[in-house]
Amino acid sequence: MSTADELVSRLPRTLFIGGRWSDDPTPLDVTNPATGRSLTSIADASPEQGVAALDAAVAAQADWAATAPRDRAEILRRAYELVIERVDDFALTMTLEMGKPLAESRGEVTYGAEFLRWFSEEAVRIEGRYSTAPAGGGSRILTLKQPVGPVYAITPWNFPLAMATRKIGPALAAGCTIVIKPASQTPLTTMLFMTVLEEAGLPAGVANCITTSHSGSVSEAIISDPRLRKVTFTGSTEVGRKLLEQASGGILRTSMELGGNAPFVVLPSADLDKAVTGAVLAKMRNVGEACTAANRFIVHESLAEEFSSRLAERMGAMRVGDGTQDGVEVGPLINADAVTHVEELVQDAVDRGARVLTGGQRLSGGEYGEGTFVAPTVLGNVAPGSRCLHEEIFGPVAPIVSYSTIDEAVALANDTEFGLIAYVFGEQLTEALTVSERLETGMIGLNSGVVSNPAAPFGGVKASGLGREGSHEGIEEYLETKYIGLSLG
Secondary structure, three states: OOOOOHHHHOOOOOOOOOOEEEEOOEEEEEEOOOOOEEEEEEOOHHHHHHHHHHHHHHHHHHHHHOOOOOHHHHHHHHHHHHHHOHHHHHHHHHHHHOOOOOHHHHHHHHHHHHHHHHHHHHHHHHOOEEEEEEOOOOOEEEEEEEEEEOEEEEEEOOOOHHHHHHHHHHHHHOOEEEEEEEOOOHHHHHHHHHHHHHHHHOOOOEEEEEOOOHHHHHHHHHHHHOOOEEEEEEEEHHHHHHHHHHHHHOOOOEEEEEEEEEEEEEOOOHHHHEEEEEEHHHHHHHHHHHOOEEEEEEEOOOOOHHHHHHHHHHHHHHOEEEOOOOOOOOOOOOOOOHHHHHHHHHHHHHHHHOOOEEEEEEEEHHHHOOOOOOOOOEEOOOOOOOOHOEEEOOEEEEEEEEOOHHHHHHHHHHOOEEEEEEEEEOOOHHHHHHHHOOOOOOOEEEEOOOOOOOOEEEOOEEEEEEEEOOOOHHHHHOOHHHHHHHHEO
16 A cells, blocks of 8 residues: 555646646645645646536547447446455545545545445446337337537546546446546545556546635536537535526526535434434544435434433544544544534534533544544533534534424424435334425435445435435436337337
């Protein structure tokens, strides 16, 4: 396994457009959140360079759409194998630029690579249909699926590989070319993935990667171009709304995976061992910096005290530190603004009467140095109206509220504009399924703290987004249905 310095020295630093790495200067710093120090600097694309990347995607679109599905599938399969072969390089890159512990980064490599394998298999299963028109006679109905066309993909910083493969995989499988813009905080993993696609034999211009600190102007230039046919975005609801407004001008196809405010409902029949273990997984995956992270713990009053105590014990015992170190379970938050946001939410809850059962503060000095670390935190007796119950925390904080009736629990869970995922723990199956059906979310973790799976449809309702990623539904987001009316008379 490479050392950090060796690996960073080998990573690409410039724009990948039309199958070539540019000769641009490298003025945009990428920082290691565990140390506060710069890892390297990369190219900072202008709007004109963003359009140049779209030029390359447009030029390659017709040939890629005409490429045999099996050939597209084989390229994706080779890319999957190469990512798995280079698990250590991908994992270390993610840990260095994002902060998550190496064990979690390795898990993301496996998860992210699986989208490539899944969609390599879906590429050869794009189907249409042929049928007799209801009126009979000589009329027939023929439908076929065709690629939408050039795609612009914007990915977030928290899952640098998986968010790229979850969009690139189905786009390429469907026959679409793509321009991807990774987050400026964590671009290195996506840039490393571009080298894998090159080696896997992807033709020039089919996938292009631009990095920039001028996201608004670069995205506007690309989205306003009439040659673009689809925008796919994972990120905040605020930014998603702006992108939807921009996309409306060109009547673009859109997929939006936006913010979350996941309720974690512990029913009276819950097995506490399962519930606490599930709570740790749902809350602490990715340091809590995930749209799927449990944001509000809604616990039946008969279990609230014991659940709170046990969760505080488990989270308080987790080791915080630089994710490259052995035994670290909780890495730093992405930057200082994220730490400030978490501190403000905790203080607001405490001011309203919440009890800090463990944690509650940033960690600095000593072994934490200039890193952006926050202690895993559990808050008990959180009052209604507390900001942490209504805002996405994106950090290692678990606020707990109690309820007395199932109707109350459902009302508390649905009291949000978001609807990405909810978690339900209960041993009475009928009750658990009934509650699951009443929750206004696109996904449910039933007695499970982790539900993400490339073979399952990922996405939300309400302000949490549009469309689905993964599963059979995922490739449909990149396909148009064409109807041909046949007359055989």
